[in-house]
Amino acid sequence: MLYWMHREHRCRDNWALIHALDEAKRRGVPCAVAYGLAPSFLGACIRQFGFLLRGLEQTAAELAALGIPFILIRQSPDTAIPELARSVSASLIVTDFDPLRLKRSWVHAVCAAAPCPVDEVDSRNVVPCQVVSGKLEYAARTIRPKIHRLLDEYLDDLPELSELAADVVPWRWQVPAVDWQTLRDGLGVDRTVPEVPAPFGPEPGEDAAGVVLHRFLTERMALYEKRNDPNVAALSGLSPYLHFGMISAQRVVLDTLARNGARRSVAPAEARESFLEELVVRRELADNFCLHMQEYDSWNAFPDWAQRTLDKHRNDGRDYVYDLQSLEAGKTHDPLWNAAQSEMRLTGTMHGYLRMYWAKKILEWSASPEDAVRHAIWLNDRYFIDGRDSNGYTGVAWSMGGVHDRPWQERPVFGMVRYMNYAGARRKFDVDHYVFRMGVLERRMREEGAI
Incomplete structure (x- = not known):
């Protein structure tokens, strides 16, 4: 076996x-x-x-x-x-x-x-992707009831592995030992984007994932309603672990619900519901999208209405156009975007709200929507620890091509694709403080030899 x-x-x-x-x-x-x-x-x-x-x-x-x-x-x-x-x-x-x-x-x-x-x-999914739906779902509102109908059936507790392994026949073939350090050192992969050392990035492994989950449930979930503010430590920090499968989404749901039932739960019901919506419905929607839309990482994945409106505005004048090298280096006119790109480049992570802003600005500053998608996917897969993931590809398709979204007010370049701008970000949170924090982070990493 x-x-x-x-x-x-x-x-x-x-x-x-x-x-x-x-x-x-x-x-x-x-x-x-x-x-x-x-x-x-x-x-x-x-x-x-x-x-x-x-x-x-x-x-x-x-x-x-x-x-x-x-x-x-x-x-x-x-x-x-x-x-x-x-x-x-x-x-x-x-x-x-x-x-x-x-x-x-x-x-x-x-x-x-x-x-x-x-x-x-x-x-990966609490309700298996191919059980939830056999077709491409239009939006969260179409897949949500399908998942919720099946949650009680699939949200079982998980058995202890030690009990299952105890009675299995021993393996009788020789298993070569793995020299993990030599293996890492000998990989012929691109090393120009280095690993992120602690405490600047997440610690890998199942134990670390469990610690991050516990701290989120006991300390940060109470702040989850402020999750769109990058200056508030409200997010779970679980994305790298979920991406690499170092923690089970089902375990996260079960522990969250158990915390919900505890007498001294620190999080309001609305925060827990929002977290579970993103953990279950939105993640499973992303897997559905990538399974049924094979060109999930290209312009061809955009719905017809988005392709039509972007085509209509394809030749609109753009105040700024940046090539991939300028984007990669964070050399744009926008201090918020540059700081977000710096966070990604330095730590392999980026706040969820800023990931949307980041992608939409690439669309606004690219010569064509096709260039925008290519640049965003390349940067996503190169720098994010949780890149090359259905969530990341779906996020780019939502930000640039209206996937799982609806038409909005028409404007230059974006057409009817949802728009985000610097002024809107300033209304939501203290942009200057975030930019300052990223500058401090880069100086500290340089001083400590982390970059």
Whole structure:
């Protein structure tokens, strides 16, 4: 029995691993976790590969403590996994669900080449993406009732892995040891975007994810209604961990609801409901979009009304036009945008409200909508720790192309796509303070040798 891990990089609260162990126990066969480390992945740099591998090292150690071997192969999984399955006469491969094109192609290739059946398990979404809807959903309002109808059925508590692993037949093949430091040092990936050291960026791994969740529920969720203010520590900070599957969204929901029932819950009901709406409905809407819209990262993903209105304003005069190099360096006339770009470049993260502003300004300052999408996706995948994710691609498509949105008042360049501007940001929060904070952050990172 093989569990091919490629999206859910965790040991705990992992339905795919649970299913693999259940099947191994039922069939009386051993079970191992297999990982095919592709030499490149959608423009990821050492920043993303380093975060992934440092977390994966912890997960492999936790699996080993449970007697579950972790097999890492430095080869693209579409060829590595079928070869491994044949070598151990696997009776079943269990794997993760992922809606991205490259991952779908990997799964299809493994299914075609594997010597045994392949079960795909959606451990990412609380309600499995392909159960919620078999078509492209128009907006949150169309998918929300479908998810809510199924939540009680799928929002189960998760079993303890130690109990499942205890009765599985021991693995009888040799498992090569992984020298994690040598592996990281030897990766032939782009190192011009460095890893982000603590305390300037998130610590990788399942334990760190649990700490971040606990601190959010006990300290920051009470502020969640102020989540659109980048100067308030109101956001969960879970995005990198959810992206890499280092924490289960289902566990986050269960712990949030348990906190909701506690006598001394610190968060008002409205804050908890808003958080769960974004964690469940909005994230699952993003997976639905990327699964059913294969060109999710291009102009072609925009709805017809948005393409028509952007086409109409394609030749509008623009006060500023910036090339990719100027955007990457944060060399624009807008101090807020430059500060947000600096936060992304330095820390691999950006406040959620500013991610929308960031993308919309790229649209406004690009020679064409197609250029805008290409530039935003390139920067997103290169710098964000949680880049190359259905949430990020859907966010760009919403910001630039009205995906999951509606037409608004018509204006130059944007047409009827929702508009955001610097003056509006100043009305929402203290822009000057945010810009000042990013300047202080950069100076501190330089002084401490972090950049």
